[in-house]
Amino acid sequence: MARLEALIAALIEENQRQNLISRPSEAQMWVRHIADSAQLLRFVPRETISRPWLDLGTGAGFPGLVIAAMRPDWQIVLVESRARRVEWLERMVHELDLGNCRVEGQRLELVEPFRASVISARAFAPLEKLLSLSAPFSTKATTYLLPKGRSAAQELQAMPRKIRRMFHVEQSLTDEEAGIIVSK
Template identity: 40%
Template sequence: MNASCEAQLRGYADLIQRWNPAINLVAPSTLNDLWNRHIVDSAQLADLAPAAGTWLDIGSGGGLPGVVVAICRPDLAVTLLDSDARKATFLRTCVRELQLPNCRVKTDRIERHPPAGVDHVSARALAPMPKLMPYVVRHLRPGGTAWLMKGENWKAEVESVNTSWHFDLREHPSRTQSGAAILELTDIRHG
């Protein structure tokens, strides 16, 4: 993480701290460890993602991991998608105050938003894989990559979709949470 990226991430952390009492962007119990639990955790995606392309963060909420990816990877065109208008207002404030020209915000439901046809789709703490997979496929272009940030039960989640979905999986162990992983899914197909 370079110095300008870290400075912007600190500014983002400050925005979360200020807005969280009103909107509950992250669990209040995690605010004391906001930097490691949320910011550094999300920054793992920026390190893994290939150069350039379009990125859609579904169910962005407080912008984790989407805002972090936009900050650390200005080469990516990032769209943050969330149905909660209050959270979308927060996200727009982040884009404006952190000066993120590569980032935009859409307020819509994932299943109603027109198919995005992006290179990458990310989700963190959004839904179990059986519910996530149709969302991911709806918005990925053919040959795109899904980046799913999953907790300790990620293996059981993968098994729960193995009969109805086929994909190539590469798991990246989390550097911030023991047992958790970032799942990189490619060649996704239903049936």
């Protein structure tokens, strides 16, 4: 809990320098960002994961930093290409003493592929592009956790049937109008 509180305090301070999150969401930090990230843990199919959790376009660190703080026994890889955000993420990994977390400060296409147990992405890219870019990191056993907000059902429905059968939409616990695309 102390790590999450420290993350919130640092995020609010850094948000004055760079736009990490919307200003109005600062007041709802616990629900809008922390709980929204933490809720993804309910979809992880095993108590421990054998390969890293890959968080794409992690931005301000959601959900990756939250997962790393809550599950120090799991390896978390944050991918972010924007230099200022990479600096922020690296500073948070150091300040929060998240030895289980590393930052890849480059575009996903340039990251050396590895097999991920979980792939998450919050506001990273449309579903079709996200699946294409993340393919080198996934296996049949990889769990995808993709908070898509209000567009989740529509994005999934727009995919070819073969893809639609591999995923379903779960209701967000933090926003009754939002959905999370989850692999089956």
